[in-house]
Amino acid sequence: MKEPLDAASLCKTFDLNFLSDAAILSEKDDIIGQPRAVKSLETGLNISHVGYNIFVSGAAGTGKLTAIKQFLGKRAGLQPAPSDWCYVNNFGDPYRPKIISLPAGHARNFRSDIKKLIDEARSALKKAFTSEEFSEHREAIVDKMKRKQNELLSVLDEEAKKENLTFRTSPMGIFIIPVKNGKAIDETEAGKLTDKEIKAIREKQEKFNKRLDNYLDERRKIEKAAQEEIDDLGRKAALFAIDALIRERKSAYQSLGDIVTYLDEIKEDILHNIPAFLDGESKQNQAKALFGGENDEESLLAKYDVNILTDNTDMIGAPLIIEPNPTFTNLVGKMEKESRFGALLTNFSLIKAGALHRANGGYLVLPALELLRNPLAYDSLKRCLKSKHIEIEEATDSLGILSAKTLKPEPVPLNIKVVLMGDSHIYSLLYELDNEFRELFKIKADFDTAMELNESAIKSYAGFIGKLVKEEKLLPAGKPAVERILQYGCRLIEHQEKLSTRFGKIADILREASYYAGLEGTAEITALHIERAIEEKFYRSNLLQEKLNDMTKEGSISIETEGERTGQVNGLSVIDIGDIAFGHPNKITVSTDMGRDGIIDIEREAKLGGPIHSKGVMILSGYLYEQFGKQTPVSISARIVFEQSYAGVDGDSASSTELYAILSSLGGIPIKQGIAVTGSVNQKGEVQAVGGINEKIEGYFEVCRLKGLTGNQGVIIPLQNVRHLMLKKNIIDAVNEKKFRIWAVNNIDEGIEILTGMHAGTADSKGEYEPNTVKFLVNNRLKEVTAKLKEFSIGQNGRVPAKAYKNSL
Numbered sequence: 001m002k003e004p005l006d007a008a009s010l011c012k013t014f015d016l017n018f019l020s021d022a023a024i025l026s027e028k029d030d031i032i033g034q035p036r037a038v039k040s041l042e043t044g045l046n047i048s049h050v051g052y053n054i055f056v057s058g059a060a061g062t063g064k065l066t067a068i069k070q071f072l073g074k075r076a077g078l079q080p081a082p083s084d085w086c087y088v089n090n091f092g093d094p095y096r097p098k099i100i101s102l103p104a105g106h107a108r109n110f111r112s113d114i115k116k117l118i119d120e121a122r123s124a125l126k127k128a129f130t131s132e133e134f135s136e137h138r139e140a141i142v143d144k145m146k147r148k149q150n151e152l153l154s155v156l157d158e159e160a161k162k163e164n165l166t167f168r169t170s171p172m173g174i175f176i177i178p179v180k181n182g183k184a185i186d187e188t189e190a191g192k193l194t195d196k197e198i199k200a201i202r203e204k205q206e207k208f209n210k211r212l213d214n215y216l217d218e219r220r221k222i223e224k225a226a227q228e229e230i231d232d233l234g235r236k237a238a239l240f241a242i243d244a245l246i247r248e249r250k251s252a253y254q255s256l257g258d259i260v261t262y263l264d265e266i267k268e269d270i271l272h273n274i275p276a277f278l279d280g281e282s283k284q285n286q287a288k289a290l291f292g293g294e295n296d297e298e299s300l301l302a303k304y305d306v307n308i309l310t311d312n313t314d315m316i317g318a319p320l321i322i323e324p325n326p327t328f329t330n331l332v333g334k335m336e337k338e339s340r341f342g343a344l345l346t347n348f349s350l351i352k353a354g355a356l357h358r359a360n361g362g363y364l365v366l367p368a369l370e371l372l373r374n375p376l377a378y379d380s381l382k383r384c385l386k387s388k389h390i391e392i393e394e395a396t397d398s399l400g401i402l403s404a405k406t407l408k409p410e411p412v413p414l415n416i417k418v419v420l421m422g423d424s425h426i427y428s429l430l431y432e433l434d435n436e437f438r439e440l441f442k443i444k445a446d447f448d449t450a451m452e453l454n455e456s457a458i459k460s461y462a463g464f465i466g467k468l469v470k471e472e473k474l475l476p477a478g479k480p481a482v483e484r485i486l487q488y489g490c491r492l493i494e495h496q497e498k499l500s501t502r503f504g505k506i507a508d509i510l511r512e513a514s515y516y517a518g519l520e521g522t523a524e525i526t527a528l529h530i531e532r533a534i535e536e537k538f539y540r541s542n543l544l545q546e547k548l549n550d551m552t553k554e555g556s557i558s559i560e561t562e563g564e565r566t567g568q569v570n571g572l573s574v575i576d577i578g579d580i581a582f583g584h585p586n587k588i589t590v591s592t593d594m595g596r597d598g599i600i601d602i603e604r605e606a607k608l609g610g611p612i613h614s615k616g617v618m619i620l621s622g623y624l625y626e627q628f629g630k631q632t633p634v635s636i637s638a639r640i641v642f643e644q645s646y647a648g649v650d651g652d653s654a655s656s657t658e659l660y661a662i663l664s665s666l667g668g669i670p671i672k673q674g675i676a677v678t679g680s681v682n683q684k685g686e687v688q689a690v691g692g693i694n695e696k697i698e699g700y701f702e703v704c705r706l707k708g709l710t711g712n713q714g715v716i717i718p719l720q721n722v723r724h725l726m727l728k729k730n731i732i733d734a735v736n737e738k739k740f741r742i743w744a745v746n747n748i749d750e751g752i753e754i755l756t757g758m759h760a761g762t763a764d765s766k767g768e769y770e771p772n773t774v775k776f777l778v779n780n781r782l783k784e785v786t787a788k789l790k791e792f793s794i795g796q797n798g799r800v801p802a803k804a805y806k807n808s809l
Contacts, residue, residue, distance in 0.1 A: 033451025044443030058447025082361020097348035318362035368422030567665030583699025622683030667777035714741030
């Protein structure tokens with residue numbers, strides 16, 4: 001009969017003599033235990049072609065974000081800082097602001113230079129236009145215009161006298177008045193005129209009106225010519241005043257063609273808007289309506305402002321931006337609005353950068369799930385990556401609805417590496433359903449949840465502990481504490497030769513252990529503090545387990561841990577409630593009789609069994625046919641049920657348990673109720689590994705402890721699960737004291753012998769089993785059932801139906 005496992009195999013122990021105290025205090029900055037992911041990251045970052053962005057996949061808690069921040073941070077620090085980007089006014093079309101690129105750290109100086117230029121230009125213009133020389137030239141032009149107008153007026157007056165006419169000007173126009181005896185005719189005299197005289201005067205007036213129109217045309221031409229001459233004078237004076245200022249700035253930025261062009265545009269705009277720089281209020285009001293400002297002076301200068309979109313003055317290396325909330329506007333930027341006279345207005349100075357702008361020339365890290373949750377965000381990101389430009393637009397424009405006249409800023413060239421963070425499920429969905437995703441995220445960096453346990457891994461764990469202690473000012477951890485942390489790492493991954501890479505959980509235990517050590521006033525974290533942190537963490541969430549154990553102890557949930565029963569075995573299941581998982585026994589019973597229904601899974605019939613559990617039950621029929629159906633038809637009806645189970649059941653870890661119960665029921669052999677069982681089985685009777693092995697053993701041990709340990713209790717597990725054992729100290733102590741036992745079996749024969757104390761039995765060449773064995777009794781029972789079934793069929797029909805007999809085979 002199989003011997004139980006010794007205590008040494010129930011939990012991994014460590015010899016840390018090779019680990020120095022300095023190693024524990026050192027810091028580990030590399031990505032720990034992820035060689036595959038590191039290689040993928042290096043490949044994606046080193047290939048500069050379009051589409052080689054990265055999707056970092058892996059379970060939560062593996063330290064993906066922290067590792068990516070460290071990895072990209074080191075790389076970014078070795079690269080040059082990217083260019084500054086600014087938006088400036090487009091004087092030709094203010095609704096299409098222009099983008100300007102400057103070397104890193106030069107945007108502030110550029111904005112300051114432009115502001116200073118405008119201030120100096122205003123001063124120079126006011127000085128030029130208030131100078132005595134300019135006034136003299138202007139007065140000369142005005143005097144010249146007046147002389148020409150007076151000459152025209154004199155000629156007109158002479159012509160009017162010859163026709164006995166004169167004219168008077170008023171705000172309503174020029175009126176032609178008849179003259180008599182050298183005096184203008186008033187209303188009284190006009191009333192005395194004869195019809196003939198009136199008709200003659202009207203003919204003269206109509207004739208002179210044509211001459212008057214010619215005079216007015218000539219007068220306007222003289223005024224226009226004078227105004228053009230004054231404007232030309234003003235333009236020359238303005239050009240002379242600001243040309244040196246513009247040339248000075250162009251010389252400073254001669255290597256930046258966009259800025260040189262922009263300075264030329266500023267010069268032209270100033271020359272076309274000289275009154276706005278002097279005393280033209282209408283021009284200022286127009287600027288205020290479009291560009292805003294607290295007063296007319298601010299409004300005037302606003303259109304010459306420089307909107308710094310990204311400022312990398314203080315940037316050391318390339319930017320690394322982590323955007324936790326990747327909304328549409330947070331990604332591509334936005335155009336803010338100001339309320340003016342009840343309307344929402346915007347201008348180029350209200351354009352704000354998004355995460356893509358801030359990360360331009362570097363790296364952008366985004367959570368994939370949040371990106372997909374935000375409308376338009378994922379599509380806008382793909383559009384930017386494909387076009388290699390960032391285009392800021394309104395959300396309604398992106399959707400093609402409610403389009404209104406607004407700004408259309410010039411797109412910003414994009415040079416970036418995007419890293420999406422998510423789990424494997426999101427990656428699979430995107431890869432399968434989105435062709436563009438495959439083209440834009442060609443590199444997958446998969447973070448594993450486990451790493452091989454070796455000396456290097458132990459040093460990495462120690463380095464991680466040292467770094468966390470230093471960064472978060474925790475108490476230092478001694479070697480015993482490190483060993484307990486290593487055991488916890490093995491427990492998380494359920495393997496004695498692997499360590500978990502869920503460093504988030506490791507860090508939580510260290511923080512809590514440091515807290516408990518602080519409460520006790522100790523100088524360092526010990527193994528007891530780590531143990532307390534683990535137990536307290538479990539205790540905070542295991543209320544349901546305690547309720548179930550209390551119900552089991554008082555008998556509300558029927559679990560027998562002593563005596564023997566036929567067709568009844570204690571199976572083990574795991575209950576996962578999110579933050580913790582725990583094991584609990586289930587009573588599994590089987591009833592058998594003659595029939596041709598085969599094995600009936602009551603859980604499935606009640607629609608409580610999952611597909612994997614149903615598959616496991618079906619495999620049991622294959623085992624029975626394999627072992628007993630070669631010589632005798634297997635003609636039985638067996639009903640399997642999880643007693644007092646009212647929720648769904650899935651998984652095949654109870655299939656070996658169910659098979660033991662079937663064999664017990666068929667052979668009439670009692671099973672020791674103190675021994676619980678877990679493990680799946682195949683048709684050949686080989687017991688296979690299952691998950692949650694530690695939780696199952698600990699859950700059953702706790703029930704046995706509450707009911708009273710007798711020394712006859714224990715658990716049968718698959719042999720392949722021995723390497724997964726990382727049990728609690730109280731179980732190891734109980735095993736050492738012979739109060740609890742754990743057996744590891746390779747097949748059903750080994751397990752049934754432990755449960756029944758009877759030899760399993762071996763078939764001879766004829767398929768017969770030696771007497772007084774489990775299989776002998778089962779085989780005899782099957783023969784009896786088959787014989788009775790034949791008798792019953794003959795009694796009913798007088799013969800054995802060929803179809804029924806065939807089915808029984």
